[in-house]
Amino acid sequence: MQLPPELDFLAPFLVEPTEAYKYATWLLNDFDADVWEYSFEYKTPKELDWRVKLDDHSLLTEPKNKNLLLGFKYFLIANTRDSTGYQGETNDLGGQQLVRFTKACYILDYLLINGRRYQLAKYGLEGLTAGNLQEMLKTIAGHPSALETIYNWRESLRDFCVALALKVESDVITEILAAVPQLSVITEEQIADDELDIPNALIPQVRAALYYFDLYHIQASGRQPNTIKISQDIYKNTLWGLSSPKTLYGILSYNIDSATFIREYRRAPVTSSTSKTMQEGAYFSYRRAVYTLGVLHELWLPAPTVEALIKADQFSPQLASAGRFRTLPSEVVFKGLRQAIEFHLDYGKELTKAFCRVALECRKRGVSPTALTHADVQKLAGPKLYAFGVRKLGLSVKSASDGIHQNCIKGEKSEYFDSLRSNNGLYELIAIYIGCAQLTVGILTARRASELYGLNALECLDETELWLLFKNAKSTRHLFGLRRREARPIEPIAVDMIKTLIRMQKVLTRIGYIDKPQTLFAAPSLLGSATLIDSTADSYNRKLDLFCDYFETPLNANGERYYFRQHQMRRFFAMLFFYCGSFAKLDTLQWMLGHTDPTHVYRYITESTDGAILASAKAQVAAEELHQGNYENFKDLMQLLKEHYGTEKFTLISADDLEDQIMELMKEGWIEIEPEFFSDHQGKKFKIVARLKRSSEAA
Structure with missing residues (x-):
């Protein structure tokens, strides 16, 4: 028609x-x-x-x-x-x-x-x-994982590796191991994380066979098996399986000039789900x-x-309930926020300017940053950063000053992290600074990770520099696949960090180091390549990990480090309100939001924070207060919890367990946790109170 x-x-x-x-x-x-x-x-x-x-x-x-x-x-x-x-x-x-x-x-x-x-x-x-x-x-x-149920990946990979090792003559294996001795090095970390179940004694032979058949490729953290190449052999008659990357098992990785570790400690679990x-x-x-x-x-x-x-x-097999994101202790996050802001104020502008000077020098010479000597880097970094500890371009960069016989750039794990905290690597410090910006913006805006790492450097602030502009991650329905562009007010300190990163990218564009400004949290490659790496989910988290290792966030009872993730931090903007009220520091938050009345601050919090996020923040505050023995405002809640635990000594119960139980009581309508506002001779204040709801309401 x-x-x-x-x-x-x-x-x-x-x-x-x-x-x-x-x-x-x-x-x-x-x-x-x-x-x-x-x-x-x-x-x-x-x-x-x-x-x-x-x-x-x-x-x-x-x-x-x-x-x-x-x-x-x-x-x-x-x-x-x-x-x-x-x-x-x-x-x-x-x-x-x-x-x-x-x-x-x-x-x-x-x-x-x-x-x-x-x-x-x-x-x-x-x-x-x-x-x-x-x-x-x-x-x-x-x-x-569908990789296991559909492709049986772990077992298939194990069988493939063992069979591959048997295909190579023993004398060839011996020659390869002699030529590349790193193939025989199995770290304690690899053994601890091993889930592939190949005997450790056979691992060097398997690695040598993978090496012989050219099944390794170079990645940022080392030489890793190319799972796509391997899949093309295992899953020949599939559409997707033969060309899609698969789970990597670290026991098969090795490296020649750099260690394979990424974090200093094992990561504390991010979610509470352990279902199979x-x-x-x-x-x-x-x-x-x-x-x-x-x-x-x-x-x-x-x-x-x-x-x-x-x-x-209509078919519903036995399924796992959705795992809850584990709580980060509030004092850990708030200390991290303070450290991030202080690092920005002390070194943010110096670091970004130093990177721009490095980029300009490389453009003038027509060389890669790796061609710069340590002396070049120290001069370009400037006296303040030299006094801070900067001695080389990066701890993972093989530069012109490194000997050709140097076997391991990063060195042993303890050596690397000592150098990291001694501020020796310029690129690591820049990544840590961008991690500071991510943490600060993430906490103070309570946005989803995908909304943050997708921010465009030229389009993330409005003309007044009072609003953060982002694409809502869950707003595409009936919009022909387009994300709705939204604006939220943003605090001055976060704006200052964002403007510092924008200024850096504008300079890099002007000197021709990059073609145009990229994502806001783009960072230089830690390997020293002449590029700016766009922010993705992985790179976003990698910078947060560096931040946590640099500032040495605490370990949990199992010796695992709290490595921040944005979804865990979304509640902490609301918790700033509760935390500041509990410690008589509400003035700080009032200043950040431009409000003088705490009721106005709380109204802003409730309007800008998702209901589920706000509820989890309230539950965490109550759990931490009870765990610390502060019972005054939670008597009704204590009575309900006593019926569950059979004790009033909540200091003996983990804050995580208390929070889970409080969340259940809130969901079932038994309890509500709200700020109670009052005025005294010092002005309007508030306290956090848990109230028992009427049984008719709970029903």
């Missing part, structure tokens, strides 16, 4: 489903191609090769398998569409669309791997019964993907019956 120009916007709704489902933003070439090119905001497009062998040894792309191939292709595209109709794609391209695409690929690989059992080549998707679909979902739900089954949220995404097979009925293609799909959609 030809529409008049003023009705052109209706055109997408008049396209037949068989045509509409042939197109997707991520699909870069023709739907009918045997090899798809696709990109979810990748720098380099990837390929999906449909020429896989089925259980009868025929290729999926052969004419006799036409309906099965079309079913697979339409199923994959349909999974990235909005559930309300085929016209709209869901969410942002590199976010939810990629997640759904991946889940659908897992489902297709499961069918291909188990094709003989389901006689996929003979009966196609139409032959899948309700029992088959339920069996598939039960299998997937049997482990937190999949959590509900992840399972539901797989169940949704399976149910999308029903789209094929709309396209007149063979598919499981509607009854089978309904039974699959």
Whole structure:
């Protein structure tokens, strides 16, 4: 139908489903191609090769398998569409669309791997019964990771490595180990973290075999097995499995000129979940993907019956409850915030200016930063940073001043972290400073990690420099895959940090070191390459880890360090209010927010903080107060907890356990925790009080 120009916007709704489902933003070439090119905001497009062998040894792309191939292709595209109709794609391209695409690929690989059992080549998707679909979902739900339930990755990798070692002659293994002695070095950390279950005595032989077959690649933390290359051997007849990266087992890693450690201590668990089954949220995404097979009925293609799909959609195996993010002790976070702000005030501008001077010198000489000698770096750093301890470009950089026979750049772990805290490496200090900015902005804005590491340096502040501009991570529904741009007020100290980073990137752009400003928390490579590494989830957390090791955040009872994660810190903006009130330091928070009345401050907190985050902050405050023996304002709560624990000595109970129980009481409506405002001769104040709700309300 030809529409008049003023009705052109209706055109997408008049396209037949068989045509509409042939197109997707991520699909870069023709739907009918045997090899798809696709990109979810990748720098380099990837390929999906449909020429896989089925259980009868025929290729999926052969004419006799036409309906099965079309079913697979339409199923994959349909999974990235909005559930309300085929016209709209869901969410942002590199976010939810990629997640759904991946889940659908897992489902297709499961069918291909188990094709003989389901006689996929003979009966196609139409032959899948309700029992088959339920069996598939039960299998997937049997482990937190689909890599294990679908690909059996750990066991497959172990068998592959052992078999590979047997393929190489013993004298060749001996020669390799003599030429690369680091292959034989197994650290205590690797042994402690080992889950691959290959005997330690066999590890050097396995590494030598991987080395012989060129199955290692260089990563920031060392030489690591190339899991994609290995997967291409193990999972030949899969769509996604043969080309996607897999879990890395550190016992197989080694290094020639740098140690493999990343953190000083083992990381304290971030979540409370220890279940061996999949959590509900992840399972539901797989169940949704399976149910999308029903789209094929709309396209007149063979598919499981509607009854089978309904039974699959109603199937719920035993699942793990959603794990709660573990609480960080408030004094740890607040001390970290103080240290971050002090570090910024003392050295923030000096560090960013020093990096700009290094970049300018490299541009003038036309060399990489690694070509600079230690003397060059010390001169460019300036007298203040030299007095602070700066002696070289980076602790992981092999520079012009390092001897060619130097075996290990980072040195032993104790040596490296001593040098880190002695401020020897300029690049590490810059990364730590950016970690300070991440921590401060993260606490004072209470935003999601993805909203923060995605901030654009040129677009994150408004003209007044009073508002943080970000893309809301959960706002794309009915917006054609676009994130809603939102603004939140931001405190002056955080603005000052942001402006320092923006100024650095503008200078780097002006001198031609980078093409244009990047993400706000982009940082120089710790290996010394002439680039600025964009902020991603991994790099964002890596800088927080460096911050924690540099400032030596405390260890828990198991000797594990508290390494900050943004989701754990989202509650601490609200906790600043409770903390400042408890310690008569509310003036600080009032100054930060520009309010003089604590009731106004609390109103701002409740309006800008998610309800669940605010509730968890209240529970943590109450738990910490009880754990410290401060019972005055929590008598009703104490009585309820006494019935659960059989004791009033809450100092003997862990703050985490108390918090869990208080959260349950709040969810069930038994208790409410709120600030109680009052006035005295010093003005308006407040105290945190737990009140027992009426039984009728609780019911």
